[in-house]
Amino acid sequence: MKAVTGVFASPSDAQRALSQFRDLGLAEDRVTLLTPKDKKHEPDVPISSTEQPGMGKAIGALIGGAAGLSGGPLLVAALVPGVGPITAIGLLGGAVLAAAGASVGALAGGKAEDAMTDGLPEDEIFVYEDALRKGRSVLIALAKDDAETAVFRELLKAEGAESTDAAREQWWIGLRSAEQEHYSSHGRNFGNDEKFYRLGFESALHARTRCMEYDQTMAEMDSKIEELEHQYPGVHVAEPFRKGYERGRDYYQQLCDESKAA
Numbered sequence: 001m002k003a004v005t006g007v008f009a010s011p012s013d014a015q016r017a018l019s020q021f022r023d024l025g026l027a028e029d030r031v032t033l034l035t036p037k038d039k040k041h042e043p044d045v046p047i048s049s050t051e052q053p054g055m056g057k058a059i060g061a062l063i064g065g066a067a068g069l070s071g072g073p074l075l076v077a078a079l080v081p082g083v084g085p086i087t088a089i090g091l092l093g094g095a096v097l098a099a100a101g102a103s104v105g106a107l108a109g110g111k112a113e114d115a116m117t118d119g120l121p122e123d124e125i126f127v128y129e130d131a132l133r134k135g136r137s138v139l140i141a142l143a144k145d146d147a148e149t150a151v152f153r154e155l156l157k158a159e160g161a162e163s164t165d166a167a168r169e170q171w172w173i174g175l176r177s178a179e180q181e182h183y184s185s186h187g188r189n190f191g192n193d194e195k196f197y198r199l200g201f202e203s204a205l206h207a208r209t210r211c212m213e214y215d216q217t218m219a220e221m222d223s224k225i226e227e228l229e230h231q232y233p234g235v236h237v238a239e240p241f242r243k244g245y246e247r248g249r250d251y252y253q254q255l256c257d258e259s260k261a262a
Helices: 011-023 091-099 108-114 125-133 146-158 164-184 190-203 214-231 238-261
Strands: 002-008 031-036 074-080 084-089 137-143
Touching: 002 011, 002 125, 002 146, 002 164, 011 031, 011 137, 011 146, 031 091, 031 125, 084 091, 091 125, 091 137, 125 137, 125 164, 137 146, 164 190, 164 238, 190 214, 190 238, 214 238
Parallel strands: none
Antiparallel strands: 002 137, 031 084, 031 137, 074 084
16 A cells, blocks of 8 residues: 545645545545644544553544534544644544554544554654644545556645645755754754755654654664665765754654643
């Protein structure tokens, strides 16, 4: 499976795109729509104190289409670290939110444990989170082959979605000036090192490792540096990558702290 993702500025456009995917017959474990929870316009959702195996503490709740969204079960995540409350349609939504470290509610029949997660883009989740923090909606569909991938991309484009790559660039543009100033203040050349600094920064935001202790991630970081050194022989990779990785960890921690304080 390959994830095909679109970022929407308009919730209604995102909902319309979801309906198009539903018309294609995609199952609950292959398509989801993530939206930031609008406390002004959505009803309060009861909090459950139960637990679902493998899904962490269940502090949200499953509700139907009452919140104004259609297309299957609606999973309410009480909190995505660094983002806040997020709603997600379908079983794939539960898998994405769990991968993001969210505390999620009870899921229909516990089916989320069996949801298809092959192809889940854990290295892109931080991009989705940034879009959600900005009040945008994220639609994710899992394609089974190249032909289906092409169809999904065209559908998203036709419905006005921005690509993940474009959203990722916007995210970095928003951070770049501060990171350049920080890096240059230590006597380093950001212009020469930005590529590997950014790779390190993004690597620190990978959903699988970003909450681990630093010493738990060192082996994976060293492996990535070694891979880059083979890919770019003779290029200074290690220092900018490590510096970017450390800043990426600080960035994510700050987002989490701000979320808790909100």
